[in-house]
Amino acid sequence: MIRINIRRVAQPIILAALLSGSGFAQSADTEKKAPENWFNLDPITDKVYGVSTEKVYQELLKGRTAKPVIVAVIDGGVDVNHEDLKSVIWTNPKEIPNNGKDDDKNGYIDDVYGWDFIGGKDSSVHYDNLELTRLYRSMLPKFEKADTTKFSEADKKEYTRFKEISVAYEKEAKESQGNYFGYQMMMDGIENMKKKIGKETITAADVQAYKPTDPVSEQVKQIVENALASGATFNELVGQLKEAIDYFEAKAKYHTNLDYDPRSIVGDNYTDAKEKIYGNNDVVGPDADHGTHVAGIIAAVRDNNLGIKGVSNATKIMVLRVVPNGDERDKDVANSIRYAADNGAKVINMSFGKSYSWNKGVVDEAVKYAASKDVLLIHAAGNDAQNNDEADNFPNDEDDNAKEIVNNWVEVGASSWKSGEQGIGDFSNYGKNSVDVFAPGVAIHSTTPGSKYADHNGTSMAAPVVSGVAALIRAYYPKLKAAQVKEILMKSALPYKEKVQVPGSEGQTANLSDLSKTGGIVNAYEALKMAQKMSK
Secondary structure, three states, X not given: XXXXXXXXXXXXXXXXXXXXXXXXXXXXXXXXOOOOOHXXXXXXXXXOOOOOHHHHHHHHOOOOOOOOEEEEEEEOOXXXXXXXXXHHEOOOOOOOOOOOOOOOOOOOOOOOOEEEOOEOOOOEOOEOOOHHHHXXXXXXXXXXXXXXXXXXXXXXXXXHHXXXXXXXXXXXXXXXXXXXXXXXXXXXXXXXXXXXXOOOOOOHHHHHHOOOOOHHHHHHHHHHHHHHHOOOOHHHHHHHHHHHHHHXXXXXXHHOOOOOOHHHHOOOOOOOOOOOOOOEOOOOOOOOHHHHHHHHHHHOXXXXXXXXXXXXXXXXXXXXXXXXXXXXXXXXXXXXXXXXXXOOOOEEEEOOOEOOOOOHHHHHHHHHHHHHOOOEEEEEOOOOOOEOOOOOOEOOOEOOOOOEOOOOEXXXXXXXXXXXXXXXXXXXXXXXXXXXXXXXXXXXXXXXOOOEEEEEOOHHHHHHHHHHHHHHHHHHOOOOOHHHHHHHHHHXXXXXXXXXXXXXXXXXXXXXXXXXXXXXXXXXXXXXXXXXXXXX
């Protein structure tokens, strides 16, 4: 799943107000804005902890050209016609567009820009369950009313797992429903307030003059007053609230709904994990916001006077649609990795993750296959403010004993443009043994569908920054292998010397070296210099 922790990332001020009934944290929209193009800036010259991309082009790559490297974006879809992306989208040279034939004989008909592994004959999956929900549903028939006295030892072990799954599922489902109805109740109260005030633009004076008639409207008034006092506008508050409602509505109606299973849309034999030929060629899908944003960070055109500047000027984006609004499925992830490796990708960006796995083995085999094809995989660490050394985060490059199975995987946490204790995102997952490096992932401005642009937060944004740097290395120094590029990314990361607040903690601080293997933030300038030396 493209995970957004609503408590820490998307709507922190609204949730805090709803649950506490008083007190409004500072809105992300009213804080000091991040510097323009900050993730490409230089820590010394520009005094902001970007990855020094602009310095690379000015000092190391000026006048040089390179053959573009293919970067596969495994995500929820990409707007291939975006003004800042359409010229850098990969096209399959062996496929004749829209002729209804499998010209290159790879099993995928008209796979011009990539493939949609959650598409079917007539449409594509938009919403899906959490993996937790799918696991719980699969185990219910066997264990819901089972006589545990007749269990074998194997059954007992599986039953223990079922009980753990059921507790986690019930908690998730209850919270999803409660938050959805709670937010909707708040929205109803705000709409009622707006109707009684009778104005399109609501001011602090209007709210102060508003006379509540019941305890709920009294609470709503207090929430709105606090929001306006913090610097937010009434419309900003309503906009954020709508986003929160949409988020929890999806969790309640689809993510945790045992009666909802959209896999029939795809039409594959889902029990056959080795099946590869299914899906369709709609790489945009019903919601390409996240994937388009990711693609722009990696490779948006730098010299067209439009939009933003991607990290790499030598990249073609291959689009693989795998991630719905819900949790991605292991079978699809594995097949997308194999597709990328078979079709020339040298870097794969994976800005998604989940807490449970259906079939980790099939993904592990695909990761090993990618390693055999010299492909580097970049993965977002997640946005749950958790220690990945202690909590599951899939997919990953570890076996059951937490040992690395390959040396072509980079796990990325999110850093911030701010300094000092706020140097990393307060939502970012971390782990001294499980997260390799950090990279810019807070207030990242990038491409969104319809040739638009927006700021997003997340390790989902940090991973493509690293993918862009990796693509630069592989384009300008093509003799370097995936494992060498990983080594460069880690060894050249700039150490972050100040203590940072540990995400999810109450004021606890730590060195970044305690939260990741390198204790550093990826730096393109140092990486390219190291690549030049290593390639000699």
